[in-house]
Amino acid sequence: MPHTLKLLTIWLLITLVVFLGIQAWERERAASRFQLAGETVVLKRGEDGHFHWPGRVGGIDVDFLVDTGATSTALPQALAERAGLKPLGPVRTFTAGGAAQGFAARADISLEGGVQARALTVTVLPQLGAPLLGMDVLGRLHFSQKPGELRIEPNP
Structure with a gap:
């Protein structure tokens, strides 16, 4: 794999993990209000x-x-x-x-x-x-x- 493609893949995975973490945190916060x-x-x-x-x-x-x-x-x-x-x-x-x-x-x-x-x-x-x-x-x-x-x- 070319170096640029590896870096792009790593950043996409990091972005995905952060996005999913924020979504889970918001869901938990909303659930705790009820x-x-x-x-x-x-x-x-x-x-x-x-x-x-x-x-x-x-x-x-x-x-x-x-x-x-x-x-x-x-x-x-x-x-x-x-x-x-x-x-x-x-x-x-x-x-x-x-x-x-x-x-x-x-x-x-x-x-x-x-x-x-x-x-x-x-x-x-x-x-x-x-x-x-x-x-x-x-x-x-x-x-x-x-x-x-x-x-x-x-x-x-």
């Missing part, structure tokens, strides 16, 4: 200062941002399209960034820990950066907050 203690879901505050709850929308893995200030669950339009959600009609809503136009759709949402919402009416917004889990789901649960931790239990 814990299940019996029927209680424990979410640890993320580095961004928010609570995240892993789940699925229409079979697609999603990292929901828990938003107790949101009346309804909202999804980015790109995610809704990947999940195959069909528009029910236009909606105008008010977000932290001001008024926004989107559409309503129905989605099957399942969250880690066994929480599910079938045929939930969600708001789909083109400019939304991350999926928001709103009070239409959270209001069905009992939750309490401690410093850096959100504990969620089914309503008795």
Whole structure:
């Protein structure tokens, strides 16, 4: 093998090992933010200062941002399209960034820990950066907050 090809191969292998190591570290870090203690879901505050709850929308893995200030669950339009959600009609809503136009759709949402919402009416917004889990789901649960931790239990 020529010397240059050997060096290129070595650097590619080093890059691959570093990449795989970073991916494993990120997966471990995300998994440590979610814990299940019996029927209680424990979410640890993320580095961004928010609570995240892993789940699925229409079979697609999603990292929901828990938003107790949101009346309804909202999804980015790109995610809704990947999940195959069909528009029910236009909606105008008010977000932290001001008024926004989107559409309503129905989605099957399942969250880690066994929480599910079938045929939930969600708001789909083109400019939304991350999926928001709103009070239409959270209001069905009992939750309490401690410093850096959100504990969620089914309503008795």
